[in-house]
Amino acid sequence: MAKLRNYLRVYRRRWYLTQGELAFLLDYEAESFISRLERDERAITLAAASACHALFGAELQELFPALMEGLEEGLVARMQELNARLLQSEPTQKTASKLEMLQEAMARLSAPAEKQEV
């Protein structure tokens, strides 16, 4: 389990980038944005997260473990809730399709953990 909430600073420093340089690369106007992102005082945008992934070649789970874990947990909980609701509703073709999609998604989300155990 990751000890830090996000690893943006770790990756930035590993490549000796200054906060100003990373701000430029991520198209932020001020380096204080990077400082706030690194200290987890500001939520990262999808554009910036994708840029970090492209820049450092690291998965988002590695770069922002706490954020991704939170997103995943919330999503799984909501999927389970919808799954339960759908199971109680009328079994139509649409419902079956939704249930199939939810089960595939839940299997995908649990797959990385299984891979690590091997």
Add this chain to the structure above:
Amino acid sequence: MSRPHGALILAFYPHARGFSYVVFEGPLSLVDWGMSDVPAKRKTATCVRRLSFLLDQYRPDAVVIRQIREGRLAKLSEAITEFVESRRIVVAAVSREKIREVFAHLGSPTRYAIVQAVAKQIPVLAPYVPPVRKIWYGEDRRMGLFDAAAMALTFYQGNGAAVRV
């Protein structure tokens, strides 16, 4: 970065000009490092305040400090130990002798030889290796960074981590 994350260790090395620190997440994974100059006036208070910021930022499992029993830095070292313990974080004091023991395979290691061994072990620190000091110059401030890293590696060695320095 794909390896499992280990215990978070902050090595804090106070010296005459200020302090240096390194943060490791396992013996092979350097997370952060830095050097800070602290004016002689209010040195203890400033060091403790900046250390407090680092503790808040990283919430380490243990803080490794230099074991200083006498001299000008002894009081500072004591204050740091007390402060870290007040935050309920484990403090490990590492002596210079212990560091020399860990780096004994270098023969009779000089500080500069230890710096080079640390840079080899942690390549991200390699650009910080100072040039060999001429005796008429003072010590390069970057030496403290390697002292902090050597302390952290010594701590891991003492705790059974599979690390070869």
